[in-house]
Amino acid sequence: MTDVEFPEMRENVLSAVRAFSDVEYQNRVWLRREYPHEGYFDDFSLNLNILYDDTLVLEDPVSALGKVLRSHEEVSAMAELAEGIDSVLREEGYGRSDAEYLRSPYWAGVLTAAFRAYSVLAA
Template sequence: MSEDRVLLRSPELREQLLGHLIVLADAEYQRQMLLERELTSEIDDDCWDDFAVHLIYFELAFDFVYDDTNLIKNPEGAIGVFLKDDREVQLVMAVIDAIERVFTAVGIEAADREYISCPEWQGVLKTAADALKVMNGDRA
């Protein structure tokens, strides 16, 4: 084990966050999921409405950031829990700020296509990729 490894109290939360960042950093995956949703919704739209509201954003923002972790109110409190240091806090908060800019641009009730098509979404892709690169460094 290297000296820079940090033991976290909730490594499972870190894994969950990394999974969200992978999705948020991958424009091709997002387009594919949107296409699958649109094709499936032609067959059974009610099924998607029940459980797939804003697949790309809301799982991260509302479940993880607001409900599961309280990250939005106390980001520094995540250090030692599922984030290693202040640098990781800053990177994750940059992703959240980028998502908030998307919300400002298109609203909070927009369709997924509107989110990933707006120019501000490029900021989400970039900040998520930046965070993922740093946070995944310990897996190399």
């Protein structure tokens, strides 16, 4: 499958997954609030909402196949990312600060899964 029904949504997914995969970006933008330009905003919750609520790629990766995801490999990678994020939320709880999530001993699993997912999605 080479095309998707919602390419703009896919771009949002790529951006959110990239944010979850890059600890330097997270520290610079999410924690220190050093934005690349005026009017820019990004944080943990925004990216979580993109992946769970707006596009459903983490809620139900299989249903996103053909709509936002291109292959079963992408579905698998997003399922792994969902598992990593769910683990952090389960252990740390909801409503924590970005800094608290990033300090979690479970955050490394998110970084690893997001890096793999981004590698697959961007290929």
